[in-house]
Amino acid sequence: MFERLLWLAVFVVTVTVSLRCWRRWHRRSYWYVVGYPITAFTVRATWRKVALGCGLTKKRQRFWFTTVPGLVSSTGTVQVKRKFQRVTVDTKPWMGLPLPTRHGWRVTIRTLEGQIPAGYSTAAERLAHSWGVHAVRVSSPRPGRVVLSVTIHDPLVRVDDLPPSPGLLKVTVGRLETGHPWVIDFRTVPHWLNAGATQSGKSNLANALIVGLAPQPVALVGFDLKGGVEFTPYGPRLSALATTRAECSALLDDLVELMTTRMEVCRETGARNIWQLDDHERPVPIVVLVDELAELYLMADKSEKDEIAHASTALLRVAQLGRAFGIYLFCCGQRIGSDLGPGVTALRAQCSGRICHRVNDPETATMTLGDLDPAALVSARAIPSETPGVAIVASQDGQWYRARSFYVSENTAEHAAHSYAHLTPAWADVMVFRAGDTVPDLHAA
Numbered sequence: 001m002f003e004r005l006l007w008l009a010v011f012v013v014t015v016t017v018s019l020r021c022w023r024r025w026h027r028r029s030y031w032y033v034v035g036y037p038i039t040a041f042t043v044r045a046t047w048r049k050v051a052l053g054c055g056l057t058k059k060r061q062r063f064w065f066t067t068v069p070g071l072v073s074s075t076g077t078v079q080v081k082r083k084f085q086r087v088t089v090d091t092k093p094w095m096g097l098p099l100p101t102r103h104g105w106r107v108t109i110r111t112l113e114g115q116i117p118a119g120y121s122t123a124a125e126r127l128a129h130s131w132g133v134h135a136v137r138v139s140s141p142r143p144g145r146v147v148l149s150v151t152i153h154d155p156l157v158r159v160d161d162l163p164p165s166p167g168l169l170k171v172t173v174g175r176l177e178t179g180h181p182w183v184i185d186f187r188t189v190p191h192w193l194n195a196g197a198t199q200s201g202k203s204n205l206a207n208a209l210i211v212g213l214a215p216q217p218v219a220l221v222g223f224d225l226k227g228g229v230e231f232t233p234y235g236p237r238l239s240a241l242a243t244t245r246a247e248c249s250a251l252l253d254d255l256v257e258l259m260t261t262r263m264e265v266c267r268e269t270g271a272r273n274i275w276q277l278d279d280h281e282r283p284v285p286i287v288v289l290v291d292e293l294a295e296l297y298l299m300a301d302k303s304e305k306d307e308i309a310h311a312s313t314a315l316l317r318v319a320q321l322g323r324a325f326g327i328y329l330f331c332c333g334q335r336i337g338s339d340l341g342p343g344v345t346a347l348r349a350q351c352s353g354r355i356c357h358r359v360n361d362p363e364t365a366t367m368t369l370g371d372l373d374p375a376a377l378v379s380a381r382a383i384p385s386e387t388p389g390v391a392i393v394a395s396q397d398g399q400w401y402r403a404r405s406f407y408v409s410e411n412t413a414e415h416a417a418h419s420y421a422h423l424t425p426a427w428a429d430v431m432v433f434r435a436g437d438t439v440p441d442l443h444a445a
């Protein structure tokens with residue numbers, strides 16, 4: 001008997017240690033083979049209790065046949081006088097089979113009458129605590145269905161190195177919490193707002209863009225309102241750099257003039273945008289990086305009013321019309337509040353790409369992500385300062401995601417700027433382009 005118990009103990013210890021080792025050395029296969037089946041079974045088995053606790057059930061009158069009152073799933077007291085009677089029961093929403101994902105699982109729920117996805121978003125935090133997971137995200141692929149996407153651990157604690165760019169004007173800058181790459185694609189979403197408090201990771205993201213765009217046949221333009229300290233080291237790969245408001249105004253005038261020229265070229269050739277022009281006619285696309293956007297709008301005294309109005313209008317025109325003519329904006333700022341003036345609000349409306357790092361004031365989060373799901377705002381304000389680079393990203397599919405940029409140091413970005421300095425088109429060359437002009441052979445790079 002003792003020997004049998006000993007063998008059993010040895011067996012249990014061996015199995016436990018092996019499972020722990022497996023989990024430690026190859027978490028993904030362990031999750032699919034061991035973790036997921038146990039989780040799927042537990043989630044299904046406990047769904048009634050969890051839904052009840054999170055306020056996702058509905059009371060319904062049902063005919064119930066029972067002799068044992070305790071078997072009736074009701075929060076009220078059920079008095080069984082007859083064997084077949086009408087009682088109030090708590091009905092749980094129908095749940096499909098949880099499906100494994102790389103960082104957790106995904107399950108479809110059929111909503112009960114009167115329920116909307118927002119109700120599930122409100123309950124998401126309660127669900128996460130009930131299941132003991134990092135986060136539960138809610139989406140609704142079609143009316144009457146919600147999909148709960150569960151991440152067990154925060155997948156953004158560690159991210160890998162910056163991979164090569166997947167195509168022209170596309171840069172994989174980080175990873176989404178779903179495990180998918182976070183791609184900034186200027187041809188799909190032309191203008192971006194990148195907001196965040198100091199030390200939240202805004203410049204790191206700009207560095208990732210510079211490293212990704214440097215080898216591409218594009219012209220990079222910098223507006224560095226921190227007096228040039230951020231972008232000057234990347235000068236060799238920048239076709240133009242403005243570091244004061246006066247310089248910004250002049251450079252914005254250039255961009256508006258360039259846009260007008262490109263407009264004429266497109267009109268003369270019957271094209272609606274530069275991408276419909278023949279390859280040899282197409283002007284070089286321009287990515288404009290703006291750092292510390294608020295400085296462009298801040299007024300110390302009334303004498304600056306005209307200059308601010310001028311710069312603000314020019315930037316807005318570039319945002320409104322730039323897309324068709326190959327001019328794309330990436331605006332970074334600590335604060336992008338409406339107190340900066342109507343110019344900022346109008347610019348924001350033109351920037352469909354939104355990135356909100358950790359922010360200090362709720363208004364910047366609202367301004368950056370405002371028209372998204374309120375849960376995105378809550379998520380943005382919950383970003384801890386220990387994870388710089390984590391942001392809420394509004395994407396072209398209308399969804400929002402938590403994401404983290406790859407770490408790209410200033411040295412790496414500076415190295416890329418020097419290595420690809422030979423691809424930098426001179427600003428004068430970019431400006432003189434007209435139909436029939438010789439286009440610098442940047443597309444061959």
Ligand SMILES: Nc1ncnc2c1ncn2[C@@H]1O[C@H](COP(=O)(O)OP(=O)(O)OP(=O)(O)O)[C@@H](O)[C@H]1O
Binds near residue numbers: 205405
């Ligand atoms: N994705 C990331 N992974 C790891 N560390 C990061 C990441 N992003 C930023 N950091 C680190 O966080 C710190 C702040 O980053 P960064 O300079 O980009 O912030 P910022 O928002 O631009 O701040 P500021 O407005 O003061 O310039 C840096 O030390 C940087 O190395």
